[in-house]
Amino acid sequence: MDIATDPAITGLAQLEHAHATLKRAWQSDPFPERELRVAQLDKLARILREHEDEWLAAVSADFGHRSPVETRLAELFPSLEGIRHAKKSLKHWMAPQTRGVSLWFKPARAHVRPQPLGVVGIIVPWNYPIYLAIGPMIAALAAGNRVMLKMSEFTPQTGSLMARLCREMLGDDWVQVINGGAEVAAAFSALPFDHLLFTGSTAVGRHVMRAAAANLTPVTLELGGKSPAIVAPGFDARRAAEAIVVGKLLNAGQTCVAPDYVLVKAGERDALVREIRAAASRMYPTLRDNSDYSSVVNARHYQRLNSWLDEARAAGADIDSINPAGEDLSGSHKLPLTLVTGAPDHCTLMQEEIFGPLLPIIAYAKFDEALAYVNARERPLALYLFDEDPMRIARTERTTVAGGMCVNTTVLHVAQDDLPFGGVGASGMGHYHAHEGFLTFSKLKPVLSMPRFNLLSLTHAPYGKRMDWLLKLMLRKP
Structure with missing residues (x-):
C-alpha cells in the first residue's frame, strides 16, 4: 500500500x-x-x-x-x-x-x-x-x-x-x-x-x-548513539585498525552500530592512525567507481556530514581524508573515510551520532580515563574493546553500560542469531x-490449574484457632 x-x-x-x-x-x-x-x-x-x-x-x-x-x-x-x-x-x-x-x-x-x-x-x-x-x-x-x-x-x-x-x-x-x-x-x-x-x-x-x-x-x-571503540594500551594497532575500518566503512558508516569514535592511548595514536590509513587504502584503493564502496544515501545527509567537518575544521581540528587514488568525488555523494583529531567537545560530530564515514580519534593518558569518558556520556548501542588483558576486558564489561559489546571485532554481535539486540537509555x-x-x-500468560482435591478449604472463613495456627506457619521467618 x-x-x-x-x-x-x-x-x-x-x-x-x-x-x-x-x-x-x-x-x-x-x-x-x-x-x-x-x-x-x-x-x-x-x-x-x-x-x-x-x-x-x-x-x-x-x-x-x-x-x-x-x-x-x-x-x-x-x-x-x-x-x-x-x-x-x-x-x-x-x-x-x-x-x-x-x-x-x-x-x-x-x-x-x-x-x-x-x-x-x-x-x-x-x-x-x-x-x-x-x-x-x-x-x-x-x-x-x-x-x-x-x-x-x-x-x-x-x-x-x-x-x-x-x-x-x-x-x-x-x-x-x-x-x-x-x-x-x-x-x-x-x-x-x-x-x-x-x-x-x-x-x-x-x-x-x-x-x-x-x-x-x-x-x-x-x-543508536555514539558507539565507542577503545584500543587498550599495547594492543596491535594493525589488528585494531582492520576491525575498526571494516565496521566503520560498511555501508559508508551508515550503520547504527558503526564505531562512532576511537579512544587510544596518547603515545600510540599516531601508529593507529597510520594503520587505519593503510587498512582503508587496502580495502578501498579507489572510491568513485569502486562498486564495493557505498554512497551517502542522499544530498541532505552528504551536506550534513560535510558541514560537520567544516565546523570541526574551523574549531581547530585536524582533518585527514583517506582518498588513496586522489579522485575527484564531487557529484557522487561518495565521502572518503575522514579521520578527525583534536576536535573540541562542543563540535556537532563530537555530540551527535555521525552516521557516515567520519571518525574522531581521541587520545587518553590512562585506560581508566577512556572508561570514564564513555561513562560520562549517553549509553551507546555498541561498545568495542580491543584488548588481550582478561582483567581489563572483564572490568570494561562490568563497569560500562551499552546495548551490546564486542571484544577485538566490530558490528558482528548483531548477526549472532542467539544473541538479543537492543539499546539502553538514549540508544533504545x-x-x-x-x-x-x-x-x-x-x-x-501465566496459568494456574487447581485440581479438585486440595487443602485450600483450610484457609476459608469462618476463621478461628486453626487459621491462627496456619498463619503462624505461613508468616514464619524466611
Whole structure:
C-alpha cells in the first residue's frame, strides 16, 4: 500500500483500514499453529532468495550506489539466517514453560504460555531497509502476530518492492506494507498497535514513544548513539585498525552500530592512525567507481556530514581524508573515510551520532580515563574493546553500560542469531532477535490449574484457632 505524504483524511483512513484488516485476521486465528508460522517464514525466505537481483537493484537505486556485496552480506544473509534460526527454535519457543508452585498451594500446577499479541507495527529506517524490516518481521511472525510495516521515504524503490512482494507472497491478511513520508509515519505511530517497534534516531524515537503512549502501546526503540571503540594500551594497532575500518566503512558508516569514535592511548595514536590509513587504502584503493564502496544515501545527509567537518575544521581540528587514488568525488555523494583529531567537545560530530564515514580519534593518558569518558556520556548501542588483558576486558564489561559489546571485532554481535539486540537509555529500549525477539512480541500468560482435591478449604472463613495456627506457619521467618 502506497500512501502519499499528504496528511489528508483519506490517507489516515487507509492506514486505519489496513490495521483493521490485520486485526480481524488475527482475531479469526489468535493462536496460529507452528506449521502455519513456519509456512509464513518460508514465504519470507522465498521473497528474499527468489528476488535477490531486484533487491540489489532497488537498494542501490535508493542510495545512488550501494555495494551489492554489502546488501548480500549485511541484509540478505542475516535475514535468511534469522529465518533458519527461528524455524529451528520455534517448537521450543512456543512450548508452555512449567513453573513451580508454592508448598501452600500444592497440588496445583502452573505454567506460562507465550501468546501472540495481535498486530505489530514496525517502522523501518533507510540505512538497512531490507534487514531492519525482515529482522523484526521474523520475530513477530514466529510469535504468531500480524505485521504492519512503515518503510522509509528515503528508500522508495525498496519500499515499493517490499510492498509488492509481501502482498503477493504473504497476503494482506498477514502483512501490510505502508509507504509515505513523515506525516504518514506520524499517523502510523499513533495507531493502536499491540506492540510498536521503531528503528531510527533518538529524537524521532521520543516522538514515536509519545504517540504510542496515547494508546498504551508498548514500544521497542532501536536507536543508536555514539558507539565507542577503545584500543587498550599495547594492543596491535594493525589488528585494531582492520576491525575498526571494516565496521566503520560498511555501508559508508551508515550503520547504527558503526564505531562512532576511537579512544587510544596518547603515545600510540599516531601508529593507529597510520594503520587505519593503510587498512582503508587496502580495502578501498579507489572510491568513485569502486562498486564495493557505498554512497551517502542522499544530498541532505552528504551536506550534513560535510558541514560537520567544516565546523570541526574551523574549531581547530585536524582533518585527514583517506582518498588513496586522489579522485575527484564531487557529484557522487561518495565521502572518503575522514579521520578527525583534536576536535573540541562542543563540535556537532563530537555530540551527535555521525552516521557516515567520519571518525574522531581521541587520545587518553590512562585506560581508566577512556572508561570514564564513555561513562560520562549517553549509553551507546555498541561498545568495542580491543584488548588481550582478561582483567581489563572483564572490568570494561562490568563497569560500562551499552546495548551490546564486542571484544577485538566490530558490528558482528548483531548477526549472532542467539544473541538479543537492543539499546539502553538514549540508544533504545527492549530487544529483538533470538528468543528475546519472540518474547517481545508475545504475551507470557501465566496459568494456574487447581485440581479438585486440595487443602485450600483450610484457609476459608469462618476463621478461628486453626487459621491462627496456619498463619503462624505461613508468616514464619524466611
